Amino acid sequence: MLVLPPELTHRQAAACLRLLLQGLKTERESQVVVDAGALTAFDSSALAVLLECRRAAVLEGKGLVVKALPPALASLAGLYGVQELLPAA
Numbered sequence: 001m002l003v004l005p006p007e008l009t010h011r012q013a014a015a016c017l018r019l020l021l022q023g024l025k026t027e028r029e030s031q032v033v034v035d036a037g038a039l040t041a042f043d044s045s046a047l048a049v050l051l052e053c054r055r056a057a058v059l060e061g062k063g064l065v066v067k068a069l070p071p072a073l074a075s076l077a078g079l080y081g082v083q084e085l086l087p088a089a
Contacts, residue, residue, distance in 0.1 A: 001033045001067075002053070006040050013045040020053050024060070032057050033089050037068035047077055050086055065089040 002023045008016055024032060034053060039046065050066060057064040067089035069077075077083040 001035055002027070003035045004039045004046070004049075006038045007042070008039060008046040008049060009041065009043045010045045013049050017049045017052055020049065021056055024053060024056055024062075027062065029062070031063045031065060033065055033067055035067045036070060036073070039070055039073065042070070042073055044076060044080075046073055047080065047082065047086075051082060054085055 002020050005012065005016060020034070034050065054064040065088065066086050069086065069088065074083065077086055
């Protein structure tokens with residue numbers, strides 16, 4: 001399982017993505033779970049990070065689901081029309 005940090009804004013996005021992509025390579029399951037339960041401070045960069053993780057997972061033949069996506073981030077995903085790309089675990 002991959003885990004998002006408590007804060008994921010533009011400032012942390014590149015470093016967080018780098019760590020998540022490294023973790024993705026070690027995942028053996030066909031369905032990668034990203035735990036967003038600790039995420040309390042975020043902006044649209046968090047969606048960009050999750051979508052890039054999904055893209056990388058798909059390239060490796062894996063699915064990606066998000067556990068405990070904060071309601072405000074889920075709402076933002078809906079606003080951008082990408083909620084179906086980040087299914088709940």
